[in-house]
Amino acid sequence: MIVRRMQDILNTPRDVQAKTWCSRRLLLAEDGMGFSMHHTVIYAGTETHIWYQNHLEGVYCVQGTGSVELIDTGEVFKIEPGTLYALNKHDNHMLRADPEGDLHLICSFNPPLVGTEVHDENGVYATAEQMKQKAA
Numbered sequence: 001m002i003v004r005r006m007q008d009i010l011n012t013p014r015d016v017q018a019k020t021w022c023s024r025r026l027l028l029a030e031d032g033m034g035f036s037m038h039h040t041v042i043y044a045g046t047e048t049h050i051w052y053q054n055h056l057e058g059v060y061c062v063q064g065t066g067s068v069e070l071i072d073t074g075e076v077f078k079i080e081p082g083t084l085y086a087l088n089k090h091d092n093h094m095l096r097a098d099p100e101g102d103l104h105l106i107c108s109f110n111p112p113l114v115g116t117e118v119h120d121e122n123g124v125y126a127t128a129e130q131m132k133q134k135a136a
Helices: 128-135
Strands: 013-016 021-027 036-043 045-050 057-062 066-070 074-077 084-087 092-097 103-110
Touching: 036 092
Parallel strands: none
Antiparallel strands: 013 021, 021 036, 036 103, 045 092, 057 084, 057 103, 066 074, 066 092
């Protein structure tokens, strides 16, 4: 059994920080679950371009409000507590948090993240194999 508490993840390598978000990585590839799980905070009033070409992601909102816009179609979907959205087609999108407060999301990735990923210039996370090749 794996038991982790948020206070044990903060300020560790599993607490990944970026300009518009932070991701507390609760489960990673090394945990052997076949998916990874994260508590992601999108900072109030920000937008983040994301395009997971190598991963599928399911996202569940637990706090805050915002929107997700599909780049290809221009469709915009409101996000509020209790909303789930799944990027089941490697959707190119903009994620926005309303200015009134941070957007707290529980996210799962398949394949699982290794833990150090951040979005590249196209909003993409590299696969574990791609990360190994870059490190070699």
